Amino acid sequence: MEPIISNAWSWLCISMALVLLTSFIMFRQAREFYILDIVVRKFSILDLQFPASRKEIPHLIRCMYALPAPQQQRTLSALRGQLWVDFLFMPAAYGSIFLMCIQVAAKMNFAGEIFFECLAWLQLIAWFFDAMENTYLLRKIHPDPVCSSVEVHRAYQQMVFAKWILASTGLVCALSALLFFWVSGKYETGSLHYLLILVGEVVVFVALQLLTRPRRTTDTIVQTATPAA
Amino acid sequence: MPSKTTGKLAVADFIQHSAVVSELDNLKKRFDPALPGGKPLVVSDVLDADGHQYVNLVQKGGGVFGIALVGYTYVLEEMGIRFLRLAGTSAGAINTALITVIKNKQDKKSSEVLQAICDLDFFSLVDGHPAARSIIKNFITQKDYLAKARNKLLGVLAAFALLVAGDVILVGLSSQYPALYVWTGLCFILTGFLSLILGIGVAYFIDLFKRLKNSGYGINPGDVFYDWIKGLLLQNNVATVSELNEKAADCPPLQLRVPNESGLADLKGDVTFIASELVTQNKIQFPAMCTLFRTDIDTLPPAGFIRASMSIPIFFESYMINDIPTDDPRIQAAWKQYFGMSHPPATARFVDGGILSNFPISIFYNANVTVPRLPSFGIDLDDSKPADKEDNAFSWSLTGYFGRMFNTIRNYYDKDFLLKNEVYQRGVGKVDMSDDKYNWLNFFLSDEDKIDMFVQGVKAAVAFLNAFDWDAYKNDRTAMQIQLKK
Numbered sequence: 001m002e003p004i005i006s007n008a009w010s011w012l013c014i015s016m017a018l019v020l021l022t023s024f025i026m027f028r029q030a031r032e033f034y035i036l037d038i039v040v041r042k043f044s045i046l047d048l049q050f051p052a053s054r055k056e057i058p059h060l061i062r063c064m065y066a067l068p069a070p071q072q073q074r075t076l077s078a079l080r081g082q083l084w085v086d087f088l089f090m091p092a093a094y095g096s097i098f099l100m101c102i103q104v105a106a107k108m109n110f111a112g113e114i115f116f117e118c119l120a121w122l123q124l125i126a127w128f129f130d131a132m133e134n135t136y137l138l139r140k141i142h143p144d145p146v147c148s149s150v151e152v153h154r155a156y157q158q159m160v161f162a163k164w165i166l167a168s169t170g171l172v173c174a175l176s177a178l179l180f181f182w183v184s185g186k187y188e189t190g191s192l193h194y195l196l197i198l199v200g201e202v203v204v205f206v207a208l209q210l211l212t213r214p215r216r217t218t219d220t221i222v223q224t225a226t227p228a229a
Numbered sequence: 230m231p232s233k234t235t236g237k238l239a240v241a242d243f244i245q246h247s248a249v250v251s252e253l254d255n256l257k258k259r260f261d262p263a264l265p266g267g268k269p270l271v272v273s274d275v276l277d278a279d280g281h282q283y284v285n286l287v288q289k290g291g292g293v294f295g296i297a298l299v300g301y302t303y304v305l306e307e308m309g310i311r312f313l314r315l316a317g318t319s320a321g322a323i324n325t326a327l328i329t330v331i332k333n334k335q336d337k338k339s340s341e342v343l344q345a346i347c348d349l350d351f352f353s354l355v356d357g358h359p360a361a362r363s364i365i366k367n368f369i370t371q372k373d374y375l376a377k378a379r380n381k382l383l384g385v386l387a388a389f390a391l392l393v394a395g396d397v398i399l400v401g402l403s404s405q406y407p408a409l410y411v412w413t414g415l416c417f418i419l420t421g422f423l424s425l426i427l428g429i430g431v432a433y434f435i436d437l438f439k440r441l442k443n444s445g446y447g448i449n450p451g452d453v454f455y456d457w458i459k460g461l462l463l464q465n466n467v468a469t470v471s472e473l474n475e476k477a478a479d480c481p482p483l484q485l486r487v488p489n490e491s492g493l494a495d496l497k498g499d500v501t502f503i504a505s506e507l508v509t510q511n512k513i514q515f516p517a518m519c520t521l522f523r524t525d526i527d528t529l530p531p532a533g534f535i536r537a538s539m540s541i542p543i544f545f546e547s548y549m550i551n552d553i554p555t556d557d558p559r560i561q562a563a564w565k566q567y568f569g570m571s572h573p574p575a576t577a578r579f580v581d582g583g584i585l586s587n588f589p590i591s592i593f594y595n596a597n598v599t600v601p602r603l604p605s606f607g608i609d610l611d612d613s614k615p616a617d618k619e620d621n622a623f624s625w626s627l628t629g630y631f632g633r634m635f636n637t638i639r640n641y642y643d644k645d646f647l648l649k650n651e652v653y654q655r656g657v658g659k660v661d662m663s664d665d666k667y668n669w670l671n672f673f674l675s676d677e678d679k680i681d682m683f684v685q686g687v688k689a690a691v692a693f694l695n696a697f698d699w700d701a702y703k704n705d706r707t708a709m710q711i712q713l714k715k
Contacts, residue, residue: 112414183400
């Protein structure tokens, strides 16, 4: 794979930095995720990815529009923003898994090489499904969302599951194999620099997350944003 | 809307069941004066022009055991008994609501109630997250589910520990034996996969718990039930609280079998659903106490009262009434009048009335009447587990201990009334569901189970009517009232 990717470890450090940066932005946006479902409640993007039924997504969106005006705008723009930022997150995340799988494939025997190269290229499908999922959700966000048909909802669920399965399989297999190669001495000592850079990026990310921890709670949202309560 | 059942369960499957037909035939023969040895069934002094006898009826809550309530009321209706005042909690509130709104007071309603049961897929009422639905289903239908789940978890953890140990050992050995190289790599990948599965499991559990917290600690939203009961109310032209009250009060002209000093003027039909309000920690009687929450009671949906009454804690989300106009003097006066509170809450949060009063027979107590004109009938669902009836004061599990404590608290309110007014116990028939055959939360009942529960209700009603003695009841209640007045 040398002609395609030269110095894949450097690219991995860059893509991981982008993953963490976009994650940081998306975590901040998620702090504004509230709905008014009788009372003000928090929700997570996972509620939209794994709805209990096909009615749940329209229900959640309606509950966002039910919020009092200032919070409603904050929530909707945060959700839309997160879905758009996710389009930046996707190439970095799936690209990182792709790079790791390619790196592992280079160390494998023939069968292992084929397996990991397949896993690497399957990340493109996961990326495509993720993009479809975001487009679907972005189109749903309006004051009167329509409940999807059973078939469309099922297709959406299958895309979400396929995305998660492909990405997590690629990540786990690649990380496990990398760990194996590393502990069995198949990498040069110099590769440790890249590991340190990656660990450093994660430490900065965690530190920033802790430093910018929210102080506002649902209770204060209720007090400040719900007119009649 | 709830999904419809795909089976062919029909009203006839219930009412033409051999046991039901046989029990009812025998009962009718016993109370047919035209037959030798037959005597007329007398249960009340209040009659309409068609000879129907009127009673007050309270129905106990008990989850899916509510089907037995329908069997019980079916027999009462078939024997010419009609219901003037109705009250119920939880499942009892559902049958109470349907009996109230379907047709007119003098009509039989059981066929329509059974049709509603036939049309309903009970499992659709469990409308929470699919994972929660699956756990609930397994938990209720498999008696040793918890033990199995614990064993599976221990198995996964043991496999994880073995794989980690295998990683370490194989890495050490593969430097000496290169043939193990591939197996070491596979062991690492398997460890990674198991870590992923464990991670997803933990994350999923945390997510489900967050959902539970966000939903106010209710697994199922209860929206399907709300839509179902609302649809049934609307089918029977009840959309507002006023329409519900009108329907409950609407009576044909009544007459007394024997003269009574209390007359008939104050005899009016009504309906009561019991719910527990957690913010102010009170028992709420809907629709009578609607004025606590709205100045215009018709802005409250009557389906909400039944939804509030059946909000089994944890199983269903609490029912909320928001935006209570706390500054309105009428609202403040209502809270003062009912509960002596000067500061009404802005939001009321309701759970199942059964945690306070699962068998609210006390609401039919009338201190102003010395000689009763009609009895207060009650349908008691005995859902206590065999273990709960044991006298053993030791060897309880933690859940058993808390279960007994909770049962003592929740049952004593109604039990206290019956102990102090023992004569009311004479009007109570008991449906024995304590044989551990069914779970009151089992929303996955087969059609045979539903029919069996209905039959149990029928048998209990037949046994009750065979034993009920109106004259003795009337005399004892009169004696009690006279004694109280002294």
